[in-house]
Amino acid sequence: MRVGFTAAGARRGCRAALALTIGLMPFGLVVGMAADAKGLSLLETLVMSGLVFAGTAQLVALELWADPAPVLAATLAVLVINLRMAPMGAALAPVLDRLSGLRLWGSLAVLVDNAFALMVAEMRAGRRDAGFLVGASLTMWANWMVMCCVGHVFGAAVRLPPGHPVFFASVAALMAILVPIWRGRSDLLPWVVAGAAALAAHGAGLGAPWPVLAGALLGSAAGAARDLRRT
Amino acid sequence: MTLRWDVLAAILGMAAVTYLCRAGGYAILRVTRPPPFVQAMLQHLPGCIxxxxxxxxLAREGWPAWVAAAAxxxxxARLGKxxxxxxxxxxxLWGLRALPGALSGALPGG
Structure with a gap:
């Protein structure tokens, strides 16, 4: 087995992801409920969640769902929302560069925001085992499938209103993950620029994914410009 | 337990472009050696995303969400769980949302 991918790493990733599942559960419920409301069967809901595995994109696609299914519109909407994942894969280069073949392209296939965040915290602690990423991703995938299923089956009975505080769990999860990602004061400038640029794009009326992309690119460019001037 | 062809086509389209997004950023990086500025950017990208x-x-949710996020x-930071x-x-967030209702119920004319 290559050094870059171990079963022990996968087990550690799985344990790390379990602590986060509570933050992802409400999101899965919402997607299951939305799919049920749009008339998708349980099988269709699970095939979608299993293959796409991207909550925000699925919600947006389901919002514009119709009968027959809007193939082009759903595909385009999902493409735009998920553009934010492209820089994530690039940022994981130190981990992925040591892989090839199925390990490499399979690891990327299950890449998801929260597993990415855990892997970044792991990288910054000096560990580069891609098994950790896949273990965390697959744990979140399993949780995702269960919660989408529960949402589809019991959604009509639960009926949580859209603005309910439990849906804040996914935001709170990302907020908490910021702590292990923080490297110290050198992160302050890029993070402030990223937040300000995202708020400006949001305030200008731009929808997803433009605030995220604008913030991510401008923030990291500000950090890079400062770093290169220093050295 | 139905699986309609039009629904399946939409799902496969969604899945294909999602994989393109997941793998595409890294695939480009693997075949081209990026200039130093881009390499420096990649160091900062995760937190900024x-x-x-x-x-x-948080801006969409209003001030209670900012307080809840800070909490x-x-x-x-303190407990690490x-x-x-x-x-x-x-x-x-739940408490802050419930607060105005509880206060206006307790205070006459509130």
């Missing part, structure tokens, strides 16, 4: 995702999400951040920090964030 999440900050840029969170700021508009989750503080809980994580992710599940607990998530619960703290949700509980604080």
């Amino acid at each position: 999440f900050v840029a995702f969170l700021a508009p999400a 989750a951040l503080l809980a994580q 992710l599940a607990l920090s998530i619960l703290v964030g949700v509980a604080v």
Whole structure:
């Protein structure tokens, strides 16, 4: 087995992801409920969640769902929302560069925001085992499938209103993950620029994914410009 | 348990472009050696992605969400338990949302 991918790493990733599942559960419920409301069967809901595995994109696609299914519109909407994942894969280069073949392209296939965040915290602690990423991703995938299923089956009975505080769990999860990602004061400038640029794009009326992309690119460019001037 | 062809086509389209997004950024990086500026950017990208995702999400929800987010951040910094920090964030938002109703119920004319 290559050094870059171990079963022990996968087990550690799985344990790390379990602590986060509570933050992802409400999101899965919402997607299951939305799919049920749009008339998708349980099988269709699970095939979608299993293959796409991207909550925000699925919600947006389901919002514009119709009968027959809007193939082009759903595909385009999902493409735009998920553009934010492209820089994530690039940022994981130190981990992925040591892989090839199925390990490499399979690891990327299950890449998801929260597993990415855990892997970044792991990288910054000096560990580069891609098994950790896949273990965390697959744990979140399993949780995702269960919660989408529960949402589809019991959604009509639960009926949580859209603005309910439990849906804040996914935001709170990302907020908490910021702590292990923080490297110290050198992160302050890029993070402030990223937040300000995202708020400006949001305030200008731009929808997803433009605030995220604008913030991510401008923030990291500000950090890079400062770093290169220093050295 | 039905699986309609039009629904399946839409799902496969969604899945294909999602994989393109997941793998595409790294695939480009693997075949081209990026200039130093881009390499320096990649070091900063992860944190910036999440900050840029969170700021508009909190702005949409209003000030109680900012307070709840700060509570989750503080809980994580002090105690280091992710599940607990998530619960703290949700509980604080729930409390702040319930507060005005409870106050106007308790205070006459409030």
